[in-house]
Amino acid sequence: MVKVITFGNFKGGTGKTTNSCMISYRLAKQGYKVLLADLDPQANATALYLKTKQVQNNEVVKFDNTLMNAISNDDISTIVTKIRDNLYLLPSFADFTSYPIFLEKKYPNTDDQYKRAKHFSNLLDKIKDDYDYIIIDTPPTVSVYTDSALMASDGVIIVLQTQERSYVGAEAFISYLQELVSNYDADFNIAGILPVLLKNNSQVDQSILEQAEAEFDKDNIFKNVVKNMERLKRYDIIGIVDPDLKTQKHDMHDMRVDALYKKITNEFVERVGKDE
Numbered sequence: 001m002v003k004v005i006t007f008g009n010f011k012g013g014t015g016k017t018t019n020s021c022m023i024s025y026r027l028a029k030q031g032y033k034v035l036l037a038d039l040d041p042q043a044n045a046t047a048l049y050l051k052t053k054q055v056q057n058n059e060v061v062k063f064d065n066t067l068m069n070a071i072s073n074d075d076i077s078t079i080v081t082k083i084r085d086n087l088y089l090l091p092s093f094a095d096f097t098s099y100p101i102f103l104e105k106k107y108p109n110t111d112d113q114y115k116r117a118k119h120f121s122n123l124l125d126k127i128k129d130d131y132d133y134i135i136i137d138t139p140p141t142v143s144v145y146t147d148s149a150l151m152a153s154d155g156v157i158i159v160l161q162t163q164e165r166s167y168v169g170a171e172a173f174i175s176y177l178q179e180l181v182s183n184y185d186a187d188f189n190i191a192g193i194l195p196v197l198l199k200n201n202s203q204v205d206q207s208i209l210e211q212a213e214a215e216f217d218k219d220n221i222f223k224n225v226v227k228n229m230e231r232l233k234r235y236d237i238i239g240i241v242d243p244d245l246k247t248q249k250h251d252m253h254d255m256r257v258d259a260l261y262k263k264i265t266n267e268f269v270e271r272v273g274k275d276e
Helices: 016-029 044-057 067-072 094-106 113-125 144-151 164-184 203-216 230-238 252-272
Strands: 003-008 034-038 081-084 087-090 133-137 155-161 189-196
Touching (some): 003 016, 003 144, 016 034, 016 044, 016 087, 016 155, 034 044, 044 230, 067 094, 094 113, 094 144, 113 144, 113 164, 155 164, 164 203
Parallel strands (some): 003 155, 034 087, 034 133
């Protein structure tokens, strides 16, 4: 049974996109069939995966369609793009900024907020049984994009960078989740809070982690944390480097990133549940 998981926080730059992409990539390497859905009009996840496909396969993807066109035609399967074995992308485009207007026109009544929030979920239902995991990347905003992702989800991973603003963003995000449950009877759980270190072995990082454990319950915090790695930041520019691919040059830094995400992804699977 497919698991649909949204990565979120209301603070930008916390690592939502990086971690949704890296965990999705690692899940695919471990044999799961994965769809990464990019519901952020900035399309950063899309850019990272298309760069990865280009570097790994020497293939530049050209689109005859956009996500908004696919949504307008009531069939998002037409835009799903294969990145590598077991890994697929639902890409975002600049015209996805018009999605809120599309929903307002389709559901014009003032009491149609629920229908607007559920529209993407209904589209995803048509294809989701083709996958073991669907990971959704979202913008750091209270918006119909975030609503759409959460209303389609079984679980949520909150990405918490170890800084005060990210902590506040995580608190706000959890409050927002509670509002969706109350207002729309949403059905999802918080699968875990994934810490992203601003600096390795910093007193500030440790203080934020301890604060999070006290407020959100230690059991909800990932035991494996995302360390501050310069090589990981480079992947946004050069694409994901896979040490298991003989066609890609790599070094010990790439191997460390790969080993870290193997641990994080194994914990992710334990927390959200395996496909059945």
